[in-house]
Amino acid sequence: MSLPHLSALVLAVLALGACASEEENQTTAAPECSAKLKWAGGNSGNPMMNPGMDCVACHKKEGEGPLFVAAGTVFGKFDEVDLCEGKSGITVEITDKTGKVFSATTNEAGNFFVNASAGSIAMPYTAKVKAGGKERAMVSPQSNGSCNSCHTKTGGATGAPGRIVIPGV
Ligand code: HEC
Ligand code: HEC
Numbered sequence: 001m002s003l004p005h006l007s008a009l010v011l012a013v014l015a016l017g018a019c020a021s022e023e024e025n026q027t028t029a030a031p032e033c034s035a036k037l038k039w040a041g042g043n044s045g046n047p048m049m050n051p052g053m054d055c056v057a058c059h060k061k062e063g064e065g066p067l068f069v070a071a072g073t074v075f076g077k078f079d080e081v082d083l084c085e086g087k088s089g090i091t092v093e094i095t096d097k098t099g100k101v102f103s104a105t106t107n108e109a110g111n112f113f114v115n116a117s118a119g120s121i122a123m124p125y126t127a128k129v130k131a132g133g134k135e136r137a138m139v140s141p142q143s144n145g146s147c148n149s150c151h152t153k154t155g156g157a158t159g160a161p162g163r164i165v166i167p168g169v
Contacts, residue, residue, distance in 0.1 A: 006038025014168050023047060025085075025108045033084030034076045038046030039109060048109035051075075051152075052082040052163070055113065055135045058144035070094055071113035074129055077169060079153050086110015087166050090128040097122040098139075114145075121145055134167035 007046070025048040026041035039051055043058075045065055049056070051073040059065035075086040090106040093116065102121060104112040114121075124141035150158035 010030055022094075028168060030084065034080060035085035037085045038042055038083040039085070044089055047107050047113075050083065051111055052080065052084060052111045052148060054149045055069060055111075057149060066113075067116040067169070068113045068145065069116050069118065070102065070104075070147065071111070072143035072151060072164055073110045074112065075085040075165055080143050080163050081153055087131075090166055091129060092127065092146050092164075093158045094125050094145075096125045110133060129164060129167060131167050136165070136167040 002070075003103075023046065026039065026044075026046070027037040028040040030036060030038035032038075039049060041049055041062055043049070043062075052075070055071040058066050059067065072092070073086045074090045074092065075084065080086070083120075085108070086106060087110050088106050088108050090110075092104050092106065092112045094102040094104075100122065103112045104114050106112045121146070123143040125143075125145075126138055126141055127147070128135050129139040142150075145163060150160040151162065151164045152160070153162060155162050
């Protein structure tokens, strides 16, 4: 192998290494969570950070973190407490007022997000969660892209049935 090729390879490997450590999930044992694990990385920027919490409001308030037009967390049960690990590999589909569909998949922590670069969501929107050929839909149209602001452990005053959960629960 010629030298230029070799150095290109070394650079590629270094880049991969940096990426993997940046996005590593940071969890600790948590018997109160159905996954028995919860986020332990505080507010360090990470796609797996703070599952269950209001992503959009905090990023706005702190003036840090990416701007999301929609974000939230999908869990295995309705009354999961903040920071518990959610369900990975679940598709979340948001259909805006004009019929445009924004799709996202949950990561290891159950978090999903649509970056502002995808364009703005024409309000109001509807949403559904899909997995294994089944789906669970939100019929009432909403105008706030921060799903976890309503989908808290109890849903509270917003009338939401607690967390966003996987189909079939
Ligand atoms: C209490 C505040 C807070 C909450 C809640 C929060 N974040 Fe963050 N987030 C931050 C801050 C602050 C940063 C920037 C930190 C940095 O640059 O180190 C950040 C950065 C990020 C990043 C960029 C990571 C990177 O590699 O640069 C992603 C992705 C992210 N957050 C996703 C989320 C998601 C998804 C949620 C909701 C489930 C969420 N955040 C909830 C404060 C928060
Ligand atoms: C302003 C509050 C609010 C926001 C924001 C919100 N929801 Fe909801 N959600 C509700 C309410 C209220 C219900 C129950 C009524 C219904 O199903 O339409 C619900 C129900 C659901 C359901 C069906 C629950 C079930 O088990 O029947 C899903 C799935 C859902 N929401 C997903 C989402 C997603 C994804 C987002 C973000 C893109 C989101 N929601 C944002 C209030 C909200």
